[in-house]
Amino acid sequence: MRRTGQPTINDVARVAAVSKKTVSRVINRSPLLGDDTRARVQAVIDELGYIPNPQARALALRRNFLIGLVHDNPNAQTVMNVQQGMLEALHDTEFEMVVRPVDRGSATMLADLRHFLERQRPYGVLLMPPISENDLVAHACREIGCRYVRMGSAMLDEAEHMVASNDREAVRGAVDHLIAQGHRRIGLICGPHGFRSARERRSGFEDALAGAGITLPRSFIADGNYTFESGLTAAERLLDLMPRPTAIFSSNDEMAAGVVHAARMRGLDVPRDLSIVGFDDTPIAAHVWPPLTTVRWPIASMARSATLKLIADSHPEVEEPSLFLSTLIRRASVMAPHG
């Protein structure tokens, strides 16, 4: 029957002179199986180079061996980091990663996602921020009966379904650092409305100011949307202030790079005239001049853990953590204010 050149379970069974089911038991490491039988079958498997057909397994088990990455994240580096973390977790397993971008703004987003889940029936899906913050999406997964784990900046779901970073506290620490250097007029560039991470980071910023008894006018807070351009624009608004801030916390590195750009355009030296702190620790943070002090966001580790949670019952592992701590990376974009 080896028409495709690929040996099947039948070939193995025939050569080993056992039943298909026995071969199946060997493949699936069934405990109730004689050691000699197992060894004999395994030998035939190796000899024939037999590889179980995932499609047939999927059909029989009524479940696929695909792990979906559902995302609507505009940042390439972030998505790649998540993919890398997932693939680390999936390495040497029978699972494959399928990528599913969605359009947060689209009216049919939820329907599209449902269709994907119902058609493909992935073993599980990893929800990346910001789409992971949408409870309707998580609810759809539940309804359809698809495992899911959400990544986010706060615990939005039960530990089993969640991998979170402590953005609020991390930002508080970063801004505390600025304050400890002597800064009092500190600007904030927010992330996009509707991003939970943007809210958390803003809260951390406000926590730090409140903790130090600093009150600033509303104008020290500028809107951004995590892009370089928005950081540039926001910085221009902030630097127009009189007196202007001596430091700016940017809710991500990309915008922080825009701040550097804006400062340079008006002849300000970073960090002498303006200290800057970013968030993420993406490559751009180290590439920009001066290298940015930033908060390292352990996104790849989070993705790896999230993926391990997803496949936990098929590959029993140690319990995966749900909370990941971000840490401050001190580089050259911060110094004490002068004058």
Place this chain on the structure above:
Amino acid sequence: MRRTGQPTINDVARVAAVSKKTVSRVINRSPLLGDDTRARVQAVIDELGYIPNPQARALALRRNFLIGLVHDNPNAQTVMNVQQGMLEALHDTEFEMVVRPVDRGSATMLADLRHFLERQRPYGVLLMPPISENDLVAHACREIGCRYVRMGSAMLDEAEHMVASNDREAVRGAVDHLIAQGHRRIGLICGPHGFRSARERRSGFEDALAGAGITLPRSFIADGNYTFESGLTAAERLLDLMPRPTAIFSSNDEMAAGVVHAARMRGLDVPRDLSIVGFDDTPIAAHVWPPLTTVRWPIASMARSATLKLIADSHPEVEEPSLFLSTLIRRASVMAPHG
């Protein structure tokens, strides 16, 4: 039988009072089918919300509906652009994209890839550079009987298996532009050894110099590896030359950003003291100050076409092109040399 909640082909057949095969014909748009029957069955399909099970189809057809992206590219933006192009092509088809990074340096790379292809039996794979330049990989695909399309900087394979850009000519055009501005001492920063794109771009550079009758010492050519840091290092070596180059062509934008950085560190103004041209037109090219003149590399379009080639026989389309032209994007990093 609707145990999973999902209606099957049997449910549709029963409700529509036809045979499974007739339903199958509707799904597969078989031409030999009465219009009234088709309409009736389609109505039941819609009513029941029936979705064909891809796993069952895969098993029966002995082929998967997965398109693999095989890559070992270190640049996040490039990989994301390719993924985006692929997903555009796959949108509204039954195919899914699975991502398969490989380690070019690993001794087991080829064996790992074979294992992936033999196990998963993807419908086809897209080979991204630089792994696409490895003939052994293409050969493995052929042997295993897996469709493949290679992306590259030159036609490395038959049109059916290839989507290429004209890097050599594009670079020649870019360097011609520099020469037309009056530059004569032009430095080159190469891509990594073993990357075909690096060779093609270097050839284009040499073509332009030769065409203008310019001869430069070997020291005007510096090695890089497509990273920011390598661009920085290479630029430092180039800028140490006496007399130093008035312009530098960098084989990609990432390294060009490093050149900008290096120039700034030694107080050189770009473009007044140094003109810079990059390659790729990734976001960093527009973000850096000044915005980089660069060569736009239509990587997403290439990936889309490559993917359409892959699924061509299942979704007959117009013939996809195999050669894509890169174009020069003029921004602010180039001007005539002074003094």
Place this chain on the structure above:
DNA sequence: TTGTAGGCGTTATCAC
């Protein structure tokens, strides 16, 4: 134009 029988490669059930 439509239907029937059988198979794709695996797992689950339930005997032995």
Place this chain on the structure above:
DNA sequence: GTGATAACGCCTACAA
């Protein structure tokens, strides 16, 4: 412990 037998959901032959 091990093995028939029947799913799983769809498709290809071939028949009607």
